[in-house]
Amino acid sequence: MDTNADRLRRLGSDAAIARVPVEERYRTLVDAIQDYAIFLLDPTGHIASWNAGAERIKGYHANEIIGQHFSVFYPADAIAQDYPNEELRRARALGRWEDEGWRIRKGGSRFWANVVITALHDDDGDLIGFAKVTRDLTERERLKQLEYASELASRVEATREEEKKRIARELHDDLGQQLTALKMIITGLLAEDSTTPEAQAYARERTQTMSHAVDHALASVRRLAAGLRPTMLDDLGLLPALDWLVTDFSRHTGLRVVLNCNTHTVAFNDTASTALFRIVQEGLTNVARHAPSATEVVIDLRCDPSNCELTIRNNGAVVTRSAEPAAGQPPSSGIAGIRERVRRLGGTFAAGPLAQGGYRIQISIPRRAIELDLPPG
Numbered sequence: 001m002d003t004n005a006d007r008l009r010r011l012g013s014d015a016a017i018a019r020v021p022v023e024e025r026y027r028t029l030v031d032a033i034q035d036y037a038i039f040l041l042d043p044t045g046h047i048a049s050w051n052a053g054a055e056r057i058k059g060y061h062a063n064e065i066i067g068q069h070f071s072v073f074y075p076a077d078a079i080a081q082d083y084p085n086e087e088l089r090r091a092r093a094l095g096r097w098e099d100e101g102w103r104i105r106k107g108g109s110r111f112w113a114n115v116v117i118t119a120l121h122d123d124d125g126d127l128i129g130f131a132k133v134t135r136d137l138t139e140r141e142r143l144k145q146l147e148y149a150s151e152l153a154s155r156v157e158a159t160r161e162e163e164k165k166r167i168a169r170e171l172h173d174d175l176g177q178q179l180t181a182l183k184m185i186i187t188g189l190l191a192e193d194s195t196t197p198e199a200q201a202y203a204r205e206r207t208q209t210m211s212h213a214v215d216h217a218l219a220s221v222r223r224l225a226a227g228l229r230p231t232m233l234d235d236l237g238l239l240p241a242l243d244w245l246v247t248d249f250s251r252h253t254g255l256r257v258v259l260n261c262n263t264h265t266v267a268f269n270d271t272a273s274t275a276l277f278r279i280v281q282e283g284l285t286n287v288a289r290h291a292p293s294a295t296e297v298v299i300d301l302r303c304d305p306s307n308c309e310l311t312i313r314n315n316g317a318v319v320t321r322s323a324e325p326a327a328g329q330p331p332s333s334g335i336a337g338i339r340e341r342v343r344r345l346g347g348t349f350a351a352g353p354l355a356q357g358g359y360r361i362q363i364s365i366p367r368r369a370i371e372l373d374l375p376p377g
C-alpha cells in the first residue's frame with residue numbers, strides 16, 4: 001500500500017498532480033496533516049474516515065476507530081448529558097459548530113480540544129454527514145493557566161505590598177503622632193523647675209495627661225490590629241474628629257489653630273475622611289516639630305460642586321530649606337504619605353515654605369472621590 005510519502009512523491013510535479021483525481025489529491029493532503037485531526041462522520045455520528053493527525057492526537061489507528069460513534073472522544077459527564085449528539089444537532093442547524101473543551105484519547109488521558117464540526121449536504125440539500133476538525137490545545141491551555149497563575153501571584157504580591165505600605169503609614173500617622181505628643185509633654189516637664197508645690201502640681205497634671213496619651217496609644221495599637229482606621233472618625237465623623245484634633249493640638253502646644261469648614265452637608269466616604277483626618281494630623285505635627293516660631297495655624301476645608309480643597313498654613317520664620325533627615329535616620333514619610341493618600345483619591349498636592357514665612361500644605365480632591373464609596377485606603 002502507498003504511504004503518504006509515496007503518494008506525495010508521485011504528485012511531485014504539476015503535470016503529475018493534474019493526472020491524479022481530485023478526491024485523491026484532497027485525500028493525500030488531509031492524510032499528510034499531522035497537527036489537526038480531520039475526519040468525517042456519517043449523519044448519525046459514526047466515524048467514516050481518519051487522518052494521520054487524528055491518529056497522532058487521539059491515539060487510535062484508522063482500523064480500530066472507523067465505524068465507532070464519535071462520542072468515544074468525550075468525557076463521561078458530557079456523554080451523560082448527550083452533549084456529542086447536541087453538537088451534531090447544532091452543526092446541522094447552524095451549518096458549522098465550534099467548541100472548546102476536554103476530550104479523551106485512547107487510553108483515557110484528557111486533552112484540551114478546539115473542535116469545528118461542519119454539516120455536509122448533497123446537491124439536493126440532504127445531510128450526508130459531518131466534517132470534524134480537532135486541534136489539541138492542551139499546551140496552549142497549560143501556558144494560559146501558567147500565565148494566569150503568575151499574574152495572580154503578582155497581583156497577590158502587589159496587594160501585600162500595598163497592605164505593608166498602608167500599615168507603615170498608619171503606624172507613622174497614628175502611633176508616631178501620639179508618641180511625638182508624649183515626647184513634647186515630657187520635654188516640657190524636664191524643662192520645668194519642679195521644686196515648688198505649684199510646679200509639682202503641674203507635673204502631676206501633666207503626668208495624668210501622659211497617662212491618657214499612653215491609653216490612647218494602646219487603643220491605637222488595638223485599632224491598628226483591628227482595622228487600621230482611627231475610631232474617632234467612626235465614632236464622631238470627620239468634622240467633629242477634626243475639631244477634637246485641633247483643640248487637643250492647641251491645648252498641647254499653646255498654638256492658636258483656626259479651623260474653617262464649609263462641608264457640613266458633604267457625605268465624606270471612609271477613604272476620604274481617613275485621608276483628610278490624617279493629612280491634618282500630619283500637618284499639625286509638622287508644625288509642632290519643624291516650625292518652632294509659629295504662633296498660628298489656619299486650616300481651611302472647602303468643597304464646591306467639583307472639588308474639595310484643604311489648606312493647612314502656619315505662620316512663623318522664613319523656612320530657608322527643608323532639613324534632610326540626619327544620617328542613619330529613616331527618610332521622612334509624612335509628606336510622602338500625604339502625597340500618596342491624595343494620589344489614591346485622584347487629587348493634586350503641593351507643600352512648601354511661604355515667601356512671607358511659615359509653611360503651607362495645599363490639596364485638591366475631586367468631589368466624586370470624596371463622596372463615592374471607594375475601597376478603604
Ligand SMILES: Nc1ncnc2c1ncn2[C@@H]1O[C@H](COP(=O)(O)OP(=O)(O)OP(=O)(O)O)[C@@H](O)[C@H]1O
Nearest residue numbers: 286287290291319322323331332333334335336359
Ligand atoms: N510646617 C512646617 N514648617 C517647616 N518645615 C516643614 C513643615 N512641614 C514640613 N516641613 C519640612 O518638610 C520635611 C518633610 O516633612 P515630613 O513630614 O515628610 O517629615 P518629618 O516630619 O521630618 O518626618 P516624619 O516622617 O516623621 O513625618 C520636614 O523634615 C521639614 O523639614
Ligand SMILES: [Mg+2]
Nearest residue numbers: 282286334335
Ligand atoms: Mg512629618
